[in-house]
Amino acid sequence: MNSKLFRKLGFRLIVVVSITTIVIIGVYSYFSIRTQRAMLLDEVERHANQLSETVRKSTRYGMLVNQREQVHKIINDVGTDPAIHEVRVFNKEGVIIYSSRRENMGHVVDKNAESCYKCHAADRPLERLPDVERTRIFRVHPDSSRILGVIAPIYNEPSCWQGDCHAHSRQQSVLGVLDVTYSLADVDHKIAMSQVELAVFALAAIVAVSLIIIFFVRRWVVVPVDALVAATQQVGSGNLSYRIGEMGDNELGMLARSFNTMTQKLSEARLQLFQSDKMASLGRLAAGVAHELNNPLTGVLTYSSFLLKRANNDPALRSDLEVIVRETTRSREIVKSLLDFARQSVPKKSPANLNQIAERAIAVVEKLPALRGIRIIRQFDESLPEVTVDANQMQQVFTNLLVNAADAIGDKSGTITIGTKLSTLPPYGVARIRKALCPKRHDMMDEECKIDGLPSIRVKSRWNGNEGFIHLDPVYGKRRHEYGYPVPAGKEVEVACPHCGATLIERDVKCPQCGASSFAFEVPPAGKFRACARKDCEWQRWDALEADGKQEYVEVTVSDTGAGIPEEHLGKIFEPFFSTKGQKGTGLGLAVIWGIIDNHNGTIRVQSEVGKGTTFTIRLPLQQR
Amino acid sequence: MSKQYDLLVIDDEPVVLDAVVRVCGAHGVSVDVAPDSHAGLHRLQANRYRLVLCDIMMPDLDGFQLLGRMLTQSPDTPVVMTTGYSTIEHAVRSLSSGAIGYLPKPFTEEELISTVQRGLNFSTMIRAGNLDAACPDHYYALGFISWAKLEETGAALIGAADLFLKTIGTVKEVRLVSPQEEIVQGTTCARIASMTDLLHDVLAPISGKILEINTRLKSDAGILQRDPYGQGWLYRVVPEDIEYEMKQLSVGGLVENKE
Numbered sequence: 046m047n048s049k050l051f052r053k054l055g056f057r058l059i060v061v062v063s064i065t066t067i068v069i070i071g072v073y074s075y076f077s078i079r080t081q082r083a084m085l086l087d088e089v090e091r092h093a094n095q096l097s098e099t100v101r102k103s104t105r106y107g108m109l110v111n112q113r114e115q116v117h118k119i120i121n122d123v124g125t126d127p128a129i130h131e132v133r134v135f136n137k138e139g140v141i142i143y144s145s146r147r148e149n150m151g152h153v154v155d156k157n158a159e160s161c162y163k164c165h166a167a168d169r170p171l172e173r174l175p176d177v178e179r180t181r182i183f184r185v186h187p188d189s190s191r192i193l194g195v196i197a198p199i200y201n202e203p204s205c206w207q208g209d210c211h212a213h214s215r216q217q218s219v220l221g222v223l224d225v226t227y228s229l230a231d232v233d234h235k236i237a238m239s240q241v242e243l244a245v246f247a248l249a250a251i252v253a254v255s256l257i258i259i260f261f262v263r264r265w266v267v268v269p270v271d272a273l274v275a276a277t278q279q280v281g282s283g284n285l286s287y288r289i290g291e292m293g294d295n296e297l298g299m300l301a302r303s304f305n306t307m308t309q310k311l312s313e314a315r316l317q318l319f320q321s322d323k324m325a326s327l328g329r330l331a332a333g334v335a336h337e338l339n340n341p342l343t344g345v346l347t348y349s350s351f352l353l354k355r356a357n358n359d360p361a362l363r364s365d366l367e368v369i370v371r372e373t374t375r376s377r378e379i380v381k382s383l384l385d386f387a388r389q390s391v392p393k394k395s396p397a398n399l400n401q402i403a404e405r406a407i408a409v410v411e412k413l414p415a416l417r418g419i420r421i422i423r424q425f426d427e428s429l430p431e432v433t434v435d436a437n438q439m440q441q442v443f444t445n446l447l448v449n450a451a452d453a454i455g456d457k458s459g460t461i462t463i464g465t466k467l468s469t470l471p472p473y474g475v476a477r478i479r480k481a482l483c484p485k486r487h488d489m490m491d492e493e494c495k496i497d498g499l500p501s502i503r504v505k506s507r508w509n510g511n512e513g514f515i516h517l518d519p520v521y522g523k524r525r526h527e528y529g530y531p532v533p534a535g536k537e538v539e540v541a542c543p544h545c546g547a548t549l550i551e552r553d554v555k556c557p558q559c560g561a562s563s564f565a566f567e568v569p570p571a572g573k574f575r576a577c578a579r580k581d582c583e584w585q586r587w588d589a590l591e592a593d594g595k596q597e598y599v600e601v602t603v604s605d606t607g608a609g610i611p612e613e614h615l616g617k618i619f620e621p622f623f624s625t626k627g628q629k630g631t632g633l634g635l636a637v638i639w640g641i642i643d644n645h646n647g648t649i650r651v652q653s654e655v656g657k658g659t660t661f662t663i664r665l666p667l668q669q670r
Numbered sequence: 671m672s673k674q675y676d677l678l679v680i681d682d683e684p685v686v687l688d689a690v691v692r693v694c695g696a697h698g699v700s701v702d703v704a705p706d707s708h709a710g711l712h713r714l715q716a717n718r719y720r721l722v723l724c725d726i727m728m729p730d731l732d733g734f735q736l737l738g739r740m741l742t743q744s745p746d747t748p749v750v751m752t753t754g755y756s757t758i759e760h761a762v763r764s765l766s767s768g769a770i771g772y773l774p775k776p777f778t779e780e781e782l783i784s785t786v787q788r789g790l791n792f793s794t795m796i797r798a799g800n801l802d803a804a805c806p807d808h809y810y811a812l813g814f815i816s817w818a819k820l821e822e823t824g825a826a827l828i829g830a831a832d833l834f835l836k837t838i839g840t841v842k843e844v845r846l847v848s849p850q851e852e853i854v855q856g857t858t859c860a861r862i863a864s865m866t867d868l869l870h871d872v873l874a875p876i877s878g879k880i881l882e883i884n885t886r887l888k889s890d891a892g893i894l895q896r897d898p899y900g901q902g903w904l905y906r907v908v909p910e911d912i913e914y915e916m917k918q919l920s921v922g923g924l925v926e927n928k929e
Contacts, residue, residue: 339754342776344685350779
């Protein structure tokens with residue numbers, strides 16, 4: 046469990062950053078306390094020195110004239126300060142002559158005592174003591190507070206040996222020592238206080254920094270990484286429709302987006318593979334069934350037709366045999382249609398009136414029990430021109446759409462509106478690129494990446510040292526391009542053929558809207574397609590189409606007042622084997638429709654609102670391009 | 671000891687062999703059977719046959735490979751291909767590979783007899799040495815069955831091959847499809863009834879939409895045999911996928927063995 050926790054990236058990051066914080070703050074606190082201590086002691090030392098000097102100077106006269114009482118008074122007065130431990134003067138023999146603690150007077154100080162040690166450590170006593178060495182810190186008992194002592198040697202002066210008393214001889218250099226001891230209890234307390242304060246601050250800082258780090262590491266790393274891990278597990282277990290939610294613009298957000306694109310591509314590829322696999326096995330199955338079934342049927346059919354011919358004089362037997370022959374012939378047709386289904390048929394086009402075809406489809410559908418209680422409204426444009434279509438396939442399309450509409454309405458009552466009209470649309474926003482060639486004649490169409498259900502144009506692109514693919518929207522003027530790598534809005538990119546790398550940029554043709562470079566590719570047989578290379582610039586130009594002017598389309602709409610299609614299904618309904626009808630459907634209906642319309646160079650669109658209804662719009666070009 | 675039979679049937683399905691033996695036997699056609707390709711080749715070498723009816727899908731050897739071997743081994747024995755997996759591709763490939771007929775399973779007694787009859791007539795013609803398979807220049811032929819000729823307008827004429835008509839005997843009636851229907855390569859586009867009341871299917875050489883039907887055939891079916899490459903045409907069509915379909919056809923009556 047612990048090792049598992051420690052293996053987690055977020056935990057490791059938090060631990061490492063916390064340890065770093067602790068070390069930095071710890072080191073800082075250590076040096077800070079040291080400096081503060083040194084400064085405080087310096088201050089006390091200076092103070093003590095000053096005091097010692099003051100005492101020495103103020104007692105000088107008293108000593109000179111040997112007024113002991115006066116010296117006593119001064120020393121006692123100074124010694125009343127609570128910070129001062131003791132002020133004493135001892136002579137060369139170590140006898141304490143004056144002390145703020147009267148009980149100590151007359152005691153002899155050991156030469157090895159801490160106040161004498163500085164001068165008497167060496168065999169011969171020093172005669173001059175440098176200022177810095179005059180102070181010392183000691184404890185009276187190991188558990189008492191620290192004491193700072195300052196010794197000031199009282200040197201022999203001419204006035205000392207020239208005086209009438211002749212108390213001191215001229216040869217003596219040091220007459221005695223003034224020793225001021227200063228209690229450090231207060232200072233030590235202050236140091237301890239500031240140590241505690243610093244420790245508390247350091248602890249608080251460590252906790253605060255750790256919490257902040259935990260918060261942001263969780264938010265920026267742990268949560269997104271967990272989401273990514275969960276997503277990869279989902280995808281790994283086969284759920285290719287799983288998508289990671291928006292994660293922002295950072296690297297992980299980009300990773301999530303690429304991941305989503307990747308799984309989408311993967312699921313499309315898998316679907317296609319699945320579809321072709323299914324069709325292939327269906328074909329094999331049909332072939333197997335046909336072969337296996339046709340052999341026994343041959344036996345039945347030849348024998349029965351043989352017998353039928355010989356049963357001329359027995360009418361009863363003859364009619365029985367006729368049933369066998371007829372039904373076997375019917376079985377033969379069923380097997381044949383199974384084989385036909387396995388092979389997708391090519392459209393057999395001829396000019397036809399879509400109104401008539403729609404009418405025929407309605408006639409077929411009206412008899413179905415599913416259409417009881419449903420009113421079919423015809424909104425036909427009577428002057429609709431003929432279009433070149435495969436009438437049977439078109440009837441199949443309309444029949445399927447009508448049955449779907451009836452299914453969407455279900456048991457309730459409702460209406461289905463089927464309308465036809467002639468519409469004229471400029472090529473911009475409608476015309477579709479079906480073939481795109483680079484200067485070296487490589488086909489750049491990408492059947493696998495579809496934009497709004499149509500194969501896109503894949504180009505290689507470079508921006509700012511980054512390289513990736515862009516899938517261009519095949520519909521002229523729509524610009525729902527998919528950038529395979531991050532390009533900020535408004536940046537101009539390099540565009541090249543994904544197969545040979547030949548550039549598609551035309552340096553001499555500038556975008557008339559923003560002045561950036563443009564790129565172009567050949568769209569056989571309809572000339573060149575040009576567009577601005579700057580992301581989000583909307584300029585596109587397809588000269589050959591614009592020259593032709595507006596395109597005429599025959600538009601067929603089938604609307605129902607049924608249940609509608611949920612948003613998340615809208616993108617999938619034309620995929621093979623997508624079905625919400627369960628056992629009732631094969632999921633092939635709309636896929637077949639899409640295939641038929643696509644084979645007619647047409648488009649089919651769906652608009653739907655849950656609870657309100659669905660509208661399918663088919664557009665077939667009047668002039669075949 | 672070499673024996674003489676009218677028909678050799680090669681099929682891995684016993685019921686098919688039985689049915690052919692029974693039906694053809696009743697019509698006075700002597701039948702020998704082979705349950706697989708190797709037995710078939712062996713028998714074809716050992717005995718003399720006037721016609722072979724051969725299944726395409728057999729476990730040991732692909733029917734088209736077998737067809738190629740048979741045609742090399744005994745070029746004078748015509749072959750009719752049959753299969754339970756009846757597709758346009760199989761039909762077209764059989765005919766363009768040198769088979770004189772294609773009989774999809776399951777077949778009726780009449781269909782079998784008319785095909786066998788035509789095959790036997792073909793064999794007789796080969797043996798008599800008066801086989802003239804060549805069709806005129808610029809005509810595209812689907813085996814020995816039918817032809818197509820491109821016109822300058824882009825349309826194409828479709829007709830029945832001379833040899834096919836000769837093997838039928840005297841034509842009594844020509845049954846054409848209705849003008850609304852489409853013609854698909856390798857499928858039946860017309861039925862020709864002979865004086866013996868046998869129906870013979872003409873398989874279309876190319877696919878297309880019918881522009882015109884030769885109405886003269888209704889009143890004068892004989893013109894079909896008198897001028898098969900001229901006045902005896904069947905349909906005028908708009909070809910659908912001529913480039914692809916032409917590859918399956920032989921030019922000027924030369925039947926190339928594609929195997």
